[in-house]
Amino acid sequence: MPGLLRGVARTAVVAGTATAVSNRVSRRQAGRWAQQDYAQQEQYARQEQYAQQAPPPAAPPPATTDDDMSRKIDQLKQLGDLKAQGVLTDEEFAEQKRRLLG
Secondary structure, three states: OHHHHHHHHHHHHHHHHHHHHHHHHHHHHHHHHHHHHHHHHHHHHHHHHHHHOOOOOOOOOOOOOHHHHHHHHHHHHHHHHHHHHOOOOHHHHHHHHHHHHO
16 A cells, blocks of 8 residues: 555656646746737837828929920920910910929
């Protein structure tokens, strides 16, 4: 009977140790998951904050050079000639002029 009692005691010790180790592993894994969730929530919050920020201001229009200006003047002259010839109506001329000058 002492051998049987010793076997039962040994089994109880092994089972208790296994339970303690299993609980510790579970708690540690739960802590890791909580850290990952927290990190993901922080990242999501930063993305939301970034998305709500005002967009950057629009770039200023490029400066016109002398070549650009002379090209536009030539095109305006051509439009004026077409209007004088009756090819363009007043509305068409005004629309083309507006597109050309921006």
